[in-house]
Each structure stands twice: as structure tokens, then as C-alpha cells.
Amino acid sequence: MNDPIREAVYEALRAATGGSVALSDDTRIMGELGLTSVAVLDFVLEIEDRLDIAIPLDRVAGVETIGDLVAKVSEIKREG
């Protein structure tokens, strides 16, 4: 896992869930991880800081799985 974006997303998710859940690209962020909508927003703050980018909320609103999120953040990072 040498992709820094993937690593940042997984690290932030591990921090948000206390490392108690096994994570994969197919894991559904709100359903399986039990994160509330507010917790997901706070977790976006974390990713923004780890990657030093701005992630507009509408860009991640439709994201369901960790894999989707990695793809979306990678796209934003490329634009920036």
C-alpha cells in the first residue's frame, strides 16, 4: 500500500473507529463502520489535514465505500 492517499484515508478511518473494525475498499463507511453523518464530516477534516487539500462536501456526498472515497480524494488531489 504505497499510495499515500490510500494510506491517509485508512489511517484516518482507523483513528475514527478506534482500530476495532477490519477495513477494506468494499467496506461501507456509514453502514458497516457505524459512523454517524457528523463523524464522517469530521473524518473528512482529518483527511484534508493529512493530505493538505480542501475537500468540498458535495464532492464526497455520494461516497459509500472506502474504495469510492480513495478514488474521489485522489481525483481532488490530482486537480489541486
Place this chain on the structure above:
Amino acid sequence: MALFDQFVSLAEAYRGLQSRPYNPFDIAFDAILSPTEARLQGRQILLLGTNNYLGLTHDPTVIAAAVEATREFGSGTTGSRIANGSYAGHRALERALADFYGRRHAMVFTTGYQANLGILSAIAGKNDHLILDADSHASIYDGARLGLAPVTRFRHNDADDLARRLRRLASLPGDKFIVVEGIYSMLGDTAPLRELVEVKRQWNAYLVVDEAHSLGVLGASGRGLAEAAGVESDVDFIVGTFSKSLGGVGGFCVSDVEGFEVLRIASRPYMFTASLPPAVIAATAAALRQLRMRPELRHRLTEHARRLHQGLADAGFELGPEPNPIVSAIMPSPEAAFALWTRLLEAGLYTNVSLPPATPKGLALLRSSVSAAHTRDEIDAAIAMFAEAGRAVGVIAPARASTAGGAT
């Protein structure tokens, strides 16, 4: 998939509440006897969760103004200001608000929620940027979503974090709009407005302050946090509501920004909704006069807020950080919040339960708000009921007398 399947877990949680003797999200008072007393299922209840900060809902001049306006102009306007015309009262109230704030422009909206929708969706275009305090009210989030500007958040009340996020946006074109609140409605804490203004100046951004819970509460004239912090000239848009200290319903925005009036034909939540009825407009104008003429109401409110905050802290409750008129006790769980809320109501005290996602950081809160109309005895009675109920449901330690000599 059946209709409403997306709300299955929500509906399940709500059904659980409906099996309780009282549901905190479905209370209906039989009568409101005064700003601080109501009748509920035949019992008289002390109200400590109304946002009726100045107690003006029952002020005789406010009620008389509403009655007279109804007689003169009828029960409703039956339309929007753009399509069906304003009444004299709408304009008069806008002038009164502009005068109170010392601003050139004022716009009145039909609710405080719509004021945020109407302003935030319209001031920032698709190439601009909205940066919201993370703990912002739902109306701020919804207003931001209604517009076309990209939305990012900064960590609650953290000016350094705001600066970091503005730096990241600095290379992008477009105006930047920072949105914060005077007093935050969940924990009753205030924004560090002077520090935020420094950042705003440094990055040449606009600043919007929602004074919903601070109008009539903070500042030497009651204009809110911007006045109290001495930074009014740095705040580009002040948004507020009539439904708290002014005892009515409706919202407003005041500003000196050039060209502001175009929002009357550009802001959809202003244009495509019925305007406030004559009674509400007249009552709000009368309440604003009371707010300006009677600073003693604000002083009494502050005194009660400090007394309640201190009393609950002394009783052992973990509270929001500042003694403002919203006093929130942090509960260990939603179940504890329901248990304490129910016990208090049975004892004759009405408060509010606040749960995620309305609350920050997943907190469960037992939330109170004081009024200038409370007496000191009522505040003391509320503190005593809190202490008794808190011990009974186990959210605070038993009274010291009963554990003397025991292990801690």
C-alpha cells in the same frame, strides 16, 4: 424498496421513545401560562427549555401590537413579498432592524432557518467558497447546500484551523465566506470572534455571523456577540432570528455590503414563500422596542444564566464551557439523557434532550435555557430538581452527606 425504507433505523429508534411515558420529541403543552410556566397533561410545569430569553412572548405591548395589526391588516398576507406585495409593517421592521444595527440594509425572512438558506445560497456563487464552523446549525449547512459554492468546514472555534483552510483555498479564484455563530445552540459556547476577524482580514474573506442565540443576550445594546467583541465593522453579514429573544417567528439579515438589495430578486427562500403575517411583524417590532428600551431584561438573563450554570456545576454536572443562557449538561448516553429528562418532567421541570447528529462530537445533552422572566427562586428550584433527579438516575454522584465516610 418500500417508501421510507431509508428511515428504517430512525423509525425504530423513534418507536422506542413512543413507548415511554413522555417522548421528548413529541411534547404538546395544553396551555402556556406565562414565559416560564405551562400546563402539561393537567399538571403545571416550570419551563426551562424555551429559548424565550427575554420573556417577551407575553409582554402586553407585544400582544397589543399583534392584536391591532391583525384587526387592521388581517390574519395573513396570503402571498410572497415579490408576487403579492409587502405590507407597511415589513418595511418598517426592516428599517427598525437596520437602525438597531446601524446598517444600511436589512431583509426580513419568514423563518430564521430561511434567513440562512436565503443568504448563504445567494451570497456565494459557484466560483466562490463557503467555509463553515464545524458545529454550525443545520440551517447553515442546508443554506450552504442550496447554493452552488463548494463548502468546506473548519474545526469548531479554531481560528488557526480556519487560517489553514483559507490558505489551502487561496490559490483558487472566487470570494471566500466564513460562516460562524454568536452563541452555539448546543453547548452555549461563543465564537472567538476577535481571532476569527484577524484571520478574515489576513485572507481578505467575508464574514457571516449568525446571532440567533446572541441577539438580545450579548453586547451593551443587545446586538449580539459582534457588539460584545467590538468587531461589528468587520462582520459583513449578520443573520438572526425573531423566534428566540424577540418571541415571534422569522429571520433577518443586516449588512452594509454594496448591492445587497438585489437579494430580494435573487434569493429564492426570500422570493418563493409567503411573507410573515401582520401580527408577527407588529409583535416583533414591538419586542425589538422592548429589547432596546429595557436593558434590565438582558442583565437579569445574564444573572440567571450564571446562577444556573454555577448551581449545576456545584451539583456535579458536566456542563458546556460558558455560562450563557443555554446551559447544557453533558450526559453519558442518550438513555441517561432520556432518563434525566423524564425524571425532571415528572418533578415538574421541562428541559430539552439534544442528540447527534444535532449535537457535536456525538454528545447526548440535557439542554436548558433560562429566561429573564424566571425568578431567582425558580432558578434555584430548577437547580434543586436537577440535583435530585441527577442523583436518582445516577448521572451525578450521591450527595456528600449520604456518602460521608464511604469509599470514593
